[in-house]
Amino acid sequence: MSATALSLCPVANEAALKLEYVGQHLQNVPAPAAIVDVAVVRRNCRLMLEAADAMKVSFRAHIKTHKTIDMTSLQVGEASRPVKLVASTVAEIEHVLPWLLECKAQGREINILYGLPLSPSTIPRLSAVARLLGEGCLGLFVDHPAQLKFIEASHESWPGRVPIWVQIDVGYHREGVPAGSKQLADVAYALVAAEHTHLAGVYTHMGHSYSVSSPEEALEFMSKELVGLEEGALDFLKIAGAHRSKDAKAEKVVLSMGATPTATSVQNLLENNQGAEKYRDMINKINQSFAVELHAGVYPVMDMQQLATRARPIESSNNPTKSLLSYSDLGLRMLVEVASLYLDRGSKPEALIAAGSIALGREPCKSYDGFGVVSPWPQQHGGHYDPEGSKTGWIIGRISQEHGVLTWEGPKEHMRELEIGQKLLVWPNHACIASANFGWYCVVDTDSSEPEKVVDVWLRCRGW
Template sequence: MATQTIDDLPTPALILDRAILRRNLKRMSDRLREAGVMLRPHLKTAKSVEIGRMAVEGHDGRITVSTLAEARYFADGGFRDILYGVGIIPSKLAAVTELRRRGINLRVVTDNLAVAKAIADAAKDGDTFSVFIEIDSGGGRAGLPYPALPGLLDIARVLHEAPGVDLAGVMTHAGHSYHQSTPDGIAGVAEQERLAIVTAAETLRAAGIPCPIVSGGSTPTAMHSRDFTGITEMRPGVYVFNDLDQEYIGSCGAGDIALSVLASVIGHYPHRNQVLVDAGALALSKDISAQEFQPKVGYGTIANPPAAGMAVIECSQEHGFVAADDPLPYGNLPVGTRVRILPNHACITAAAYDRYYVVDSDLDGGKSVVDVYDRINGW
């Protein structure tokens, strides 16, 4: 059977460069190991057992997920210590119990006293739970706001005193690090993140409540933090692939983006200095995060000549409108030409696909498909 190349693939298709992926994984792995911090990668980005196994190589195998579907998928793939990092609700506890009865240490998160009581009640029949209390370190999404930490001790006491419930620790996501673009700015957020969860942990311990795990998480803060004192684990996610947003934030370089969308030119429109490609909103997403620091990236930029640097400036459902400041080289972009589009936000772009076509730029420049990795979607 002949080797498949990217020119043989239907478009749009999701392309993963294994060589860049491995470098990204090693960089974060080495960084946290040297800092003395455990790595619990957030696999909501990759959603792939193959990539997950690569991410935890040399570590103890703990991971983070964002859906129960991911939890089941990674449990089936052999992972045993899984943090479901989205606030739990009572109606989902039965699904958590199902996995825990299989020997999976599926841990849950809450910042709500009523939910803590529901967890305690659910444990009365002999089932067990492992729970993190979520802290808002400044991102404004979920968690008990720092520095007030309202209700922390009330929630912790309910969980700590309930038979069958393990209060695993505290956690946060420093999502506001994504709005910084300098090492100093990100380091400032990282210190805020650290203080929030370390203060919460110290508050619990001062009240006689154990807090074994102090969990931070975001790719920028994992890369740029200057002090991990008191943090026991970090949960970066998008570092496995990186994207334009991470490049302009400063978490990676231009050559560190492992993911791209393969698209085909489907039309020429010289009167408006544009070409169309067959990757629109459903193939690229309409995430515009990287535009905060570089407005001209549009919905993704093209990586390969002769269209390198051009951007998808607008999307409809299945159409991407590619433009540039200079006249487009239509003669070098005939209809059918394949282009590779770098995403603004790898997590959301990848969610449109059920597989990765894996290439390796260290082998042949990334022209041949060397593997196919599956991924889990849905909830």
């Protein structure tokens, strides 16, 4: 087996990290640090699985946001459920491989996808994983006929026939090909000619759904995504359907759709929302011919970008005390430390934190002009900047590599006083990017009697 990410970019020592951090109060954790609230993650993961079950569709967890075994386990749920995953790097797959082998030994169904169209340099590592997991457990994405030629040329490296997932473009224009295109037809003809692959599903990512601003818009995007995916599948199967008939084990083609706004919007169909019946009927109808599947990644922790989509209401119509998409549903915060104060050097009071773009990302958010929002912590409740509310509080107004500049927004007479050396918790704009330069998460549990203490450390994989 060729070198893996685990050997080229090893993770930290888990036992040493737990000895260092578990039991520590957040105020004593060195900053910057990535803090996950497992109570929020458990709740968000449960809601997604419950919605998929209620709609009689399956769910595939994307692990690119967190890259941990621990959160992956929460995403797929209890041991009676299949383990359906998608990953963006080979390293992520290798990182969770030991856990996947444990799940397989327990009799759980394993189905993991490598989330980019196949490139030749990934074949040695991916085929090694496939041999360990067994035939049918690792699926590959294609959107060009040359990718199938690479698989055919390396067929002796794979354990049996390789499950193929065709990527359909429904308007985001990242990866994938649209229905009706010559390239999609070329992929179908190449699959018909291939001897060592079989069609498992079609897949799309509607990343432009981040532009939505209400549950109604999110559901409309979801319906367009699913219809576009169905059109692509029907177009593809006009050519490749005969190929599937050669496979005695052929089942329904899977239609895998999702970005977190559209995937979470399905949860709205469990509420008493106007028009919910129309969308439920659409999903049920398509599910008769295909196997509809949802996929999403950032939903366990959410972030400011997701909050800005308003893909779910703030609270449940069935239970007004139940939060659906509010600040209390954000499960990732970045611990930062105030390094200096500049209260009179410009039109707004400012402060410096020792954390910049490599700890917080430089991702924009459509709801406000900043790179993160300072939470009320250590207060459990209290005022903070809300783009759709008070618009008063500290935000990360400017950012450099290791420097973040906090700016006070709103009336100066209401300013929250800061001190040099003070620890703050910041809600990032984009959780996937904010986490990228951290090797582990410090985990707290706000459902516990000591919500300010670290209860665990979760290792993130590194590399590609």
